[in-house]
Amino acid sequence: MEHLTHDILVVGGGAAGLRAGIAAVERSPKLSVAIVSKVYPMRSHTVSAEGGMAAVTREYDSLDSHAYDTIKGSDFLADQDSVEYFVKQAPHEAVQLEHWGCPFSRDPDGRISVRAFGGMSVKRTLFATDKIGFHLLHTLFQTSLKYDRIHRYDEWFVTSLLTNANRVEGVTAIDIRTGELFTILAKAVIIATGGCGRVFQFTTNGWIKTGDGMALAYRAGVPLKDMEMVQYHxxxxxxxxxxxxxxxxxxxxxxxxxxxxxxxxxxxxxxxxxxxxxxxxxxxxxxxxxxxxxxxxxxxxxxxxxxxxxxxxxxxxxxxxxxxxxxxxxxxxxxxxxxxxxGQHYQMGGVHTNIEGFTGLGGLYAAGEAACVSMNGANRLGSNSLTECLVYGAVAGETVADYVAKQPTPSFGNPVQGLAMTEETRIYDGLLKHENGERTSTIRIDMQKGMEEHVGIFRDENSLREGCRIIEDLKKRMTNSTVDDKDRVFNTDLVSALELDFMLDCAEAITYSARARTESRGAHSRIDYPKRDDTSFLKHTLAYRNPNGPRMEYLPVTITRWKPEERVY
Amino acid sequence: METDTATIRVARYRPEKSEKPYFQEYKVPYRKDTVVLDALNQVKAEQDGTLAYRWSCRMGVCGSCGANVNGVPKLTCATFLHEFKGKSLTIEPLANFPVIKDLVVNIDDFMEKLLKVKPWIIRDKQSPPEEGEYKQSGKELDRYAQFSSCINCLLCYAACPIYGLNEDFLGPAATALAYRYIADSRDQGKKARFPIVHDLEGVWECTLIGECSVVCPKGVDPMLAIQKTKILGAMEAPKTMLSPETLKAILPRGGE
Missing domain, CATH: 3.90.700.10 (Succinate dehydrogenase/fumarate reductase flavoprotein, catalytic domain)
Structure with missing residues (x-):
């Protein structure tokens, strides 16, 4: 198997991934940064965001007000240090984006216009008509083209993380055009693959939102945090x-x-x-x-x-x-x-990271919707997520640029090489050649129906128990699935099967985490436990992958200045 | 809403199976709100998983699902089956691009052209963000706003007869994006971009047929961008024609 080498590898070419890539090369211009994306970056789902991006830019506004609105919106599950850093960096990132050319709507005096948004106590959402995601994405992508140290792998699909002794040393990825599997080695990997909305039937998310990066980290032993917190728009x-x-x-x-x-x-x-x-x-x-x-x-x-x-x-x-x-x-x-x-719109939960985007597994970082830096808690406020991609994408890029300076370049020896060979066998001999199994589309449709019916806006023990049972059953069915397309070139049937396998991991983490949180908080609404329970659940859920369903651990919420109070509007 | 059945004829090309493209027919259910992409997805999920095509947002903004529908470049997510009631419906890959597989075309050429026009803000001096935004009036925004709405779906290249004959032609979307930056009050990169857009394969190749502007699903008028770029070029001609960059661009290549 061929292998390629870079200093930093970013998985995902949407807002968070592009911002991380740019931040890394701006920090250390000599670094070689790879952006690996299963679609051309300008197709990334950031493109569909419409309303705007929040940042304090007006005299009448304050960072504390933005922080408090965000924390109250989160139903006090947000880590307040993460929110405070976010609101502080938000204006900088907004202006930086404007300097890079984003065609923001303007006030008569030439300043960027702001509009009202849900849960924000004043007008602080910057906008470009109602296509901010599209403009933000194209601005970042086009700006990224000027850095020749950013090397892109467009339409490459990452299938696994390669780890060696509690450290990530690269990924395996399919070049979709040829169907060939490559190993890409890197000193650090940043996951910026967005959400997993397609585990549900009724979602705003595009076809590509299959939780790939969440599942990659989950499989590498990193916990998924607060996955029960699903935003329904x-x-x-x-x-x-x-x-x-x-x-x-x-x-x-x-x-x-x-x-x-x-x-x-x-x-x-x-x-x-x-x-x-x-x-x-x-x-x-x-x-x-x-x-x-x-x-x-x-x-x-x-x-x-x-x-x-x-x-x-x-x-x-x-x-x-x-x-x-x-x-x-x-x-x-x-x-x-x-x-x-x-309907489903956004995943507050994701790959557990600290405020620098670090996951706890050596060399592995995450940012954007794929990550859970815990600034959204149990409910994200509209227009905070694009800004989050910029703020925490930049943090991850800069942190990683500093980190890799002190790291050796991984070599293509064992265990990495062995893991890559195993992955090749799993995909081509296992999945691609498997005959007479169940078509993956029926498994996908059953998953989406099951999640819609049992893990929706209102939940209870019975529905969630049934949800867990369905997911476990689907995982078994998945081991006997067959793809129609046996070719190597641009095999979207094969990619869909691998995506479905990722989605089942996300669905599992969502459902089990939801069942374990026996309270109602933010977007997680339990009919059988209608009240918020700060005594037992003012804490984050951490779901660790385990063969018989995830193992749950919990982590305290970081409170800095805002004591939890009843959330009344 | 009643359900009807349509027969769609889809161009297939599977290089590992056969050198030659062929057509395959599928019967698909449809209602008044079914788009061509829904029909392709129905085929993929329930009939034939081997069919390859790109898509994601299904709301006309990611730009990945373009195809020639009865010979006209369209976003398949924004083209309704009922419009073809009683007619045959043929779906082919976007014209003027090499085909990788079925409806998936190779867009390397556009990606190179996009890079070539330097689609980023160029300034002599960058201000730090701490100094605040660059002010822009509504009027200044209007000068480039429509050209910043290009979603890179490449329907315009599939419709462009010049690009069909000469793949070196810079073409509609790349020119629209070059002009989008040239016309942006925050940008000072006109000098860097002029040799590219006024190259022999640049705007002067365009004969103003205007198909690009007709097929654009986002109301961008690339032909207008090409016209405006030509006018700017003509106005700047006395200055730019003699500059070393321009001479380098105009002189026959290969001598460097």
Whole structure:
């Protein structure tokens, strides 16, 4: 097997991965940095973020206010040191992105415009119409092109981490175009592969969000933290799961039930439609359960009403919402309300890291949605995640640049070489050649249905027990799965099977962690344990991979200045 | 909403099986809101896992799912089956690109062209972020905003007859992105980019057929970018034509 060598290897080419890569070469220009991504970086799911990115940039605002909003939004599960660092670095990263060319929307005085967002007590969300993710991603990607020490492996799929004596020494990766497996050695690996939304049936996430990096770390012995904390966004199009941005409410949109009521008055009268996402998603389901939803071909829904904003404002501030509503629902939001219902959007949990992105396994770091640096706790506030990718992507890149300066270059000997050969056998002799097993698509569909039904917005012991049983059963079925495509060249069937295998690990960690947390906090809502329980659960869940279901450990929450209090809006 | 059945004809190319491309027909269920990508996904999940194509966001912004649908470059996630009711429906890889497998094309050429136009902010002096953002008025933003909306889906290259004849032509998206930076008030890289866009294979190759602007799914008008770049070039001609960079770009290659 051929092998390649770099100083630093970044897995993932979205916001966090690109920011980490740029930070590393800016810190130490002589380093060789590889960005390995299963898609061309500009296809990364960062592209779909719409509403904006939060940072304190105005006189009326303060870092403490941003920190407190984030911590309260997290239902006090966020590590406060991580939040404090985040809010402090956020303005720097926002301006840096602007300097790199991001086409932010502007105020008449030429400053970057800000808008209101859920759970934020003042306007602090910077935006580029309603396509910030797209612009941020292309700005970072195009900027990364000017560094010739960043070497890209586009459309390469990482299948495993290679470890030697509690240290990562590289990865195995398939060059999808040729189907050949390579070993890429590196002194450090940064995981920046994003979330795992595709474990659910109804999600805003793109096809590529299969939790690859979470599973890679999990398999290497690193715990996944707070995986039970799954964010359900309140406004998805009911048929496709396409996201309609929270900015629609930030700009003044209403949520309406079938009686024409702005029903949020019953749940968070102080915030109305700008409450945090967990509360709004639950409120929508309560409205539906109590018979005040609309019935449609794709189930029950509520309506997002933008009509009062008028054509001009919609055109100026929310052109993508208009485009999506016209294209995929066939309505003009200036004249008709948009049908919406809640669905999976974001994973607060992820690869356990400290504030420098370090996972505890030598040389392995993580940033962005794939990571859990515990700044989002039990519920992330909208518009904090893009900024998180920049802040903690940069931290990981810089930390790793310093770390590798003192590390020897790994050599292609054992155990790494042996592990790579085993991986080659697993993929090509095991999975690819296996005949007459179950098609992977049926396993995937059953996983997504099972997670949707049993690990959704409202959970209880019975549903979660059943969820665990389903996942264990699917894992068994996976060992007898067959791919149709036996070719090497661009075998998306094979890649999908490997992705599904990763997703099953994520699904397992989510479900077991959810079952073990017998309280309700943030997005984790247990019907059988409806109250937050700070005595027993003011702590992070750590799920360690284990053959018979994960082993659970717990870690205290870091509290600096904000004592946990009842979360009332 | 009633369910109907359509027959889609998909171009297949499996280099490990056969040198020759061929067509394969699949029957797929569809409703009013079914897009071509849904049909491909139905085939992949339930009929034939060997079919290869790219996709991710399914909301018209990641730019990966382009294909020629009845000969016209389209995002398959934004093209509805019902529009073809009663007609045959043929899905082929984007024209003008080498095919890797089935609907997956090789876009190396575009990736090189993108790099070539230096798609990043060039300034004589970078200010540290601590000094705050570069101010930009709404008017200044409007000068380049539409050109920054390119999602690199490459439908414009598939539609461009010039690119079909001459793959060295810089082409619509790369020029639009070059112009996006040239027109950005924060950028000072016009001098660095001019030799590239005004190279022999640059904007002057374009004969203003305008297919690029017709097929763009994001309302970008690459032909306008090409026009504007030509005008800027003509205005700057007395200065730039004599500069060493320009001479180097215009003189026949291979002599360096």
């Amino acid at each position: 309140p406004t998805l199009l009911p048929n496709t799961g396409i996201l309609i941005t929270e900015a629609a409410r930030g700009e003044g949109g209403y949520l309406i039930n079938k009686d024409g009521e702005r029903f949020m008055k019953r749940y968070v009268p102080g915030k109305m439609e700008l409450g945090p996402r967990d509360i709004i998603s639950r409120s929508e389901l309560t409205e539906i359960k109590e018979g005040r939803g609309f019935e449609g071909r794709y189930g029950s829904y509520v309506e997002l009403d933008l009509r009062h904003l008028g054509e001009k404002k919609i055109e100026e501030k929310l052109p993508f919402v208009k485009e999506l509503a016209e294209k995929y629902v066939g309505i003009d939001p200036a004249h008709d309300p948009i049908p919406v219902r809640p």
